[in-house]
Amino acid sequence: xxxxxxxxxxxxxxxLAALVAVLPLALYGYSCGHDFDFHLRSWMEAxxxxxxxxxxxxxxxxxxxxAGEPRLLFYPPLSWITGALLTSVLPWTWVSTTxxxxxxxxxxxxxxxxxxxxxxxxxxxLAACAYLANPYMLFCAYERTAYAELMAAAWMPLLLAAxxxxxxxxxxxxxxxxxxxxxxxxxxxxxxxxxLLVGAGRLILMWRRDRAAAKNYAGALAxxxxxxxxxxxxxxxxxxxxxxxxxxxxxxxxxxRPDANYLFSHTGDEFHDGVLVHSSLIxxxxxxxxxxxxxxxxLLQKRRVESFHSMHRRDATMLMERGRSDAVAxxxxxxxxxxxxxxxxxxxxxxxxxxxxxxxxxLQFPWRFLSVQAAVSILLLxxxxxxxxxxxGASRMPWQVxxxxxxxxxGLAGFLGANTGFRQGCxxxxxxxxxxxxxxxxxxxxxxxxxxxxxxxxxxxxxHLPAAWIATxxxxxxxxxxxxxxxxxxxxxxxxxxPDDLVFNVNAPVPSQFLVIRMRSFRGWHVLRDGAELTxxxxxxxxxxxxxxxxxxPHRVELRYRRxxxxxxxxxxxxxxxxxxxxxxxxxxxxSRRLIST
Numbered sequence: 001x002x003x004x005x006x007x008x009x010x011x012x013x014x015x016l017a018a019l020v021a022v023l024p025l026a027l028y029g030y031s032c033g034h035d036f037d038f039h040l041r042s043w044m045e046a047x048x049x050x051x052x053x054x055x056x057x058x059x060x061x062x063x064x065x066x067a068g069e070p071r072l073l074f075y076p077p078l079s080w081i082t083g084a085l086l087t088s089v090l091p092w093t094w095v096s097t098t099x100x101x102x103x104x105x106x107x108x109x110x111x112x113x114x115x116x117x118x119x120x121x122x123x124x125x126l127a128a129c130a131y132l133a134n135p136y137m138l139f140c141a142y143e144r145t146a147y148a149e150l151m152a153a154a155w156m157p158l159l160l161a162a163x164x165x166x167x168x169x170x171x172x173x174x175x176x177x178x179x180x181x182x183x184x185x186x187x188x189x190x191x192x193x194x195x196l197l198v199g200a201g202r203l204i205l206m207w208r209r210d211r212a213a214a215k216n217y218a219g220a221l222a223x224x225x226x227x228x229x230x231x232x233x234x235x236x237x238x239x240x241x242x243x244x245x246x247x248x249x250x251x252x253x254x255x256x257r258p259d260a261n262y263l264f265s266h267t268g269d270e271f272h273d274g275v276l277v278h279s280s281l282i283x284x285x286x287x288x289x290x291x292x293x294x295x296x297x298x299l300l301q302k303r304r305v306e307s308f309h310s311m312h313r314r315d316a317t318m319l320m321e322r323g324r325s326d327a328v329a330x331x332x333x334x335x336x337x338x339x340x341x342x343x344x345x346x347x348x349x350x351x352x353x354x355x356x357x358x359x360x361x362x363l364q365f366p367w368r369f370l371s372v373q374a375a376v377s378i379l380l381l382x383x384x385x386x387x388x389x390x391x392x393g394a395s396r397m398p399w400q401v402x403x404x405x406x407x408x409x410x411g412l413a414g415f416l417g418a419n420t421g422f423r424q425g426c427x428x429x430x431x432x433x434x435x436x437x438x439x440x441x442x443x444x445x446x447x448x449x450x451x452x453x454x455x456x457x458x459x460x461x462x463x464h465l466p467a468a469w470i471a472t473x474x475x476x477x478x479x480x481x482x483x484x485x486x487x488x489x490x491x492x493x494x495x496x497x498x499p500d501d502l503v504f505n506v507n508a509p510v511p512s513q514f515l516v517i518r519m520r521s522f523r524g525w526h527v528l529r530d531g532a533e534l535t536x537x538x539x540x541x542x543x544x545x546x547x548x549x550x551x552x553x554p555h556r557v558e559l560r561y562r563r564x565x566x567x568x569x570x571x572x573x574x575x576x577x578x579x580x581x582x583x584x585x586x587x588x589x590x591x592s593r594r595l596i597s598t
Contacts, residue, residue, distance in 0.1 A: 014108035017129040017410035024419035025097040032426035033145025040439040043083035064447035068078030079148035079184040107154040108132040114157040119386035122399025127382035127405025133413035142422035152187030154374040155179040168244040171584035173224025201334035237570035251450035256364040258354040279367035287343040293380035294336035300387040456543025474538030474546040502559040517545040528558040
């Protein structure tokens with residue numbers, strides 16, 4: 001069997017492991033986890049706008065009970081684009097399970113790529129299966145259905161691979177950082193702190209050996225970080241500029257703060273406390289696995305060195321293996337110390353860090369660090385297994401046995417672990433079909449608090465509002481409480497070629513009235529009355545748009561969303577960043593080919 005055929009079979013094993021891990025979802029139905037509603041609605045919103053001709057959705061029209069919110073501007077696009085694409089080719093009842101299976105498969109591939117550099121193909125396949133079915137991964141997939149965070153876990157092995165390479169490439173670091181920011185903001189913050197901590201640990205060890213190499217390493221990390229942000233400027237720049245126009249602090253509610261989510265904390269909420277028990281047990285298990293594997297590798301390495309020195313003939317193969325061991329020897333203490341830091345961040349003793357470190361409080365849950373800790377733990381375990389196999393020599397297990405063991409791990413984790421311990425039931429209104437029917441009916445869905453425009457109060461927002469109505473005051477409502485009969489004051493929306501345009505033709509019976517439109521005001525929306533743009537509008541506590549009609553008679557009122565300057569600038573910067581990444585990758589590829597040819 002050729003090496004290429006063997007690798008293809010290993011990829012097939014990883015695909016089977018991902019299938020086995022999600023088989024309970026396929027057999028017994030999807031799990032309605034904590035974030036199921038949010039992601040499902042984002043997928044439906046993006047898919048609907050694509051069908052309407054909006055290629056880059058920004059405004060979620062159906063959110064806030066059809067008053068809208070800028071969720072697609074602020075939420076990283078990769079997960080909701082993937083979900084929306086799946087809805088275009090699959091039945092809705094298959095979408096969430098298929099998404100989960102694809103992400104688990106992708107996670108296995110990236111872990112295989114990380115581990116394969118240091119081990120044999122069999123060990124790498126076992127590690128890939130263990131990673132895609134590790135407890136935290138299935139906790140996210142079944143109990144939390146945090147699909148974006150689940151997808152971000154697929155990029156954690158790429159980040160570790162970029163940080164631990166013998167020769168770090170700026171463009172590889174940039175790709176890992178860019179993918180994290182495009183997938184999930186909390187995971188991206190974790191990735192940035194991982195880059196800082198793991199990079200600093202390796203830099204210290206390198207500084208003692210070769211200061212020139214250490215400086216190059218630090219430069220590559222800094223350049224990769226900056227380049228990754230530049231490549232994502234089309235998303236990051238508008239988010240950074242326009243975040244002051246939404247109430248992001250509403251994301252930090254009492255049970256979604258770091259100080260309420262340390263190991264085995266108790267909030268008084270039975271449901272949330274159950275989540276904390278699961279995450280705490282998973283966190284302790286992963287960190288213990290990492291530390292034990294690091295200690296075992298160190299002991300096995302000592303035996304390997306003694307065996308090396310006892311040999312009379314030191315051939316080239318042994319010298320090459322010793323060089324590889326030296327490279328791994330740098331990674332082992334760095335990853336072990338990183339694991340200790342992770343368990344520290346999960347305890348209440350780390351409270352000052354969570355309050356001081358930039359953006360760390362927006363992680364909400366300290367146990368989110370387990371997304372990268374899972375990759376670290378599986379990597380250390382794989383290195384330990386590889387070292388044990390080297391000591392056994394010719395008696396090491398064949399890769400087929402290790403691949404079979406990986407499939408068994410995925411099956412047991414999926415059926416006995418996730419399906420029985422993490423699966424969440426669905427209420428009548430939470431199921432996929434009821435939500436899909438409500439969306440198609442045009443009922444809208446609940447707002448996301450942290451994406452609420454500044455000045456808008458969600459408690460003041462009514463549901464089942466018409467598209468627009470005439471009111472005698474800017475705060476008027478369409479139910480007759482202000483004296484205006486509903487049937488005479490409702491204003492239908494005019495059909496327009498562009499779905500981002502809202503146009504109303506209204507006939508004001510008397511002057512000094514208002515057209516209230518069921519659309520929340522936000523940066524990028526332009527209000528025109530009879531062709532003239534209005535810059536100052538009356539205030540409403542629910543955030544809806546109230547347009548004064550200064551004279552009796554017919555008026556044409558238009559709401560048009562136009563890309564802001566920061567969005568256009570971000571797109572331009574992303575093109576520059578992407579070009580630099582491609583150029584650096586091609587230059588490295590040409591250098592590698594020249595080295596091989598010589």
